[in-house]
Amino acid sequence: MAGRAAVPEVIWARPERTGRGPKPAFTRADIAAAAVRIADERGLDAVSMRHVAAELGCGTMSLYNYVPRKEDLYELMIDAIGAEHELFEPTGDWRADMLRNAEDTRAIMRRHTWAPRLMAGVYGFSPNTLRYLEHCLACLEPLDVPAGTKTELIALLNGVVTTYTANDIATVERTRAMPWSVAEENAVRMAYLGSQVATGAYPRLAAAFMEQSGPVDLEAVFRRALERVLDAFDPDFRKKP
Amino acid sequence: MAGRAAVPEVIWARPERTGRGPKPAFTRADIAAAAVRIADERGLDAVSMRHVAAELGCGTMSLYNYVPRKEDLYELMIDAIGAEHELFEPTGDWRADMLRNAEDTRAIMRRHTWAPRLMAGVYGFSPNTLRYLEHCLACLEPLDVPAGTKTELIALLNGVVTTYTANDIATVERTRAMPWSVAEENAVRMAYLGSQVATGAYPRLAAAFMEQSGPVDLEAVFRRALERVLDAFDPDFRKKP
DNA sequence: CCTAGTTACGTACAGCGTACGTAGTGCGCT
DNA sequence: AGCGCACTACGTACGCTGTACGTAACTAGG
Structure with missing residues (x-):
């Protein structure tokens, strides 16, 4: 049997x-x-x-x-x-350490562009995931908030990293093995987007498009998002200029 | 031909x-x-x-x-x-309006639990997506930051909503049409997680687990995450007590 | 030593996305 | 007016998928 x-x-x-x-x-x-x-x-x-x-x-x-x-x-x-995560010794500066963790995760996802798609559907806690979580908590030792808040910080930060990197990978490389080139597909999509905006049905969206000059710096956008999330958890943030 | x-x-x-x-x-x-x-x-x-x-x-x-x-x-x-998005008249309070948008999106995803999985893989700008984007920009009119920052805010907020709701749906309902019940699967996963934490290999993680009493209030966690993201973009935030 | 539990793997089935061919329909152009 | 072509409709077929099931070989525990 x-x-x-x-x-x-x-x-x-x-x-x-x-x-x-x-x-x-x-x-x-x-x-x-x-x-x-x-x-x-x-x-x-x-x-x-x-x-x-x-x-x-x-x-x-x-x-x-x-x-x-x-x-x-x-x-x-x-x-x-x-297993590719770099589990470095925490420096005592939790913001810097968490930024490093985020960039590390992003780098891993860039090496394995299929990762974000998988992460969206699998929710298990594998050994290496647990190890990484423990490492993040070690980095957050200097931050004086309840442990629950720390795990929320980690979750939020990881979510942002995954979302942003997934989007960047999508625009940069798009689905593999297409009969047309990435540039071609993106061009078609942008052309359509432009044509829609040009109809005047989306005035504010049009204004936002006009405002931007030159290509978007995805790296800078990513880092800004990280900083904002960290700001939101930083007790010292309120006192800054 | x-x-x-x-x-x-x-x-x-x-x-x-x-x-x-x-x-x-x-x-x-x-x-x-x-x-x-x-x-x-x-x-x-x-x-x-x-x-x-x-x-x-x-x-x-x-x-x-x-x-x-x-x-x-x-x-x-x-x-x-x-098309199910409620495109209400902006009130002038951008934080409240964006919170409402986020809860609205979450409600839609709860009605259509497959939505988060799809959103992760499709990157197009459909008519209704553009309409919703325009609506968000209208809500953000009172916020005095560059248009680029506004779109970043929208993207970040939407990302958080999607990630969090996807996770909540996963833990609550898990993949449909399984031969075993949701409760059963979650129980097995939690049992495993508990056994791992109990090994002592993850002391900080164990401490975090000990700290929490009673079940997690997913709604509260979600709202806190939203508030934090909004804080990070709020020019008035620094001046608050 | 025996036997139960495991590894190994070929075959088979239901279901998938979709290429292709063919037949019928009705708008636009001459 | 009527020709032709772009479009709709759809049956068949192919290659691929995950995996249930049956069988044969093997090895460690009682």
Whole structure:
């Protein structure tokens, strides 16, 4: 009686190795690395059970011994890139440290442009996610607010980083493997946007468009957003000029 | 020579109706409504070209006359729920107005729990999205900052609303059509999280967990996040006690 | 040693997006 | 007026997906 579990499974809760049977040919890390490699090189849509299995050099269905559902494969991928976080020694300046964390997260997402899309759908707490959370709390040690407020700060900041970086990646690279170029698609979208604004139906939007000169500096916009979020949590902020 | 366009298409740029040929049996609004109905009742995964066509009572491939790619169907859906925004008369109090907008957006997403997932992947500017943007700018008229800063405020606020509501929906309702109950899955996840925290590997995280008593008030957390974002943009904020 | 639990994997199925071909319809142009 | 073409409609088919299920080989615990 093999029987599938009638209860939801958290992949991190099931042991990687149980006593009986032949030794598994791969570790979870192997599988995660293969999936990440495929996603980096051929896009997230290329991450299918078949392709990952092929990358590992095993049969498709063998993968299901390690990863009961595809969703779990995604969790492995998120955990894998979570290992790339730089867990530095906190300096005592919580603002600077959190900025560094945010830029670090952004850099990781830039290396793995599929990450924001995955983060939106997976809510698990993987080992590396927990480690990163703990690190953030360590950075926030000097900040004198309740622990609940700190976790809210982390959540808000992470949300902003994800949202902004997802948008930037979208405008810069757009979905991969399109028959037309990125520039072309963006041009079409901007042309449409311009034509709509030109109808006069959106006067304030038009004014905002007129005001801006030259291309937007995405990096600067991002940093400003971070600073604003940090301001909102900074007890010293009110006293500043 | 029918020939597909070798250039990206923005569905809003292509006219809904061109002169020639038989009258289309449906409008875009019909199609969007059908897709939204399916997503509301049976979940986003049930929104397939086949199902939408069936809901409309036409052949699957006929749908492609109206919606060249499935991605465009998603854009129609987002635009459709964008019509649910309450475009009230600005009161002159930009903070209160923007709070109202945020709560309004949150309410829409709660009615259509698939919305956050879609928003993460679609970046178009649909008619109703533009209308809502214009409305927000109208609400921000009393705020004396550059237009660019206003659009940044709107973007940041919308991002926070989407992120937070997506998370809340996930914990409250989780993916639909699971063989186990929501409570069960959350219980399993929390049990795992608790077991990890109990290992002592995450002391600060453990402390944060200890600190909290009783269940988290998601609404309060959400409102606090909004207030913080608004604080960060409020010129009067520094002068307050 | 035996056997239960595991690994490995081929086959099969339902469902997906959508390319393509064909038939019918009615507006615009000559 | 009527020709032609752009459009609607839709059936069929292809390649792909996740994964249920069955079978064979293997190994550690009792």
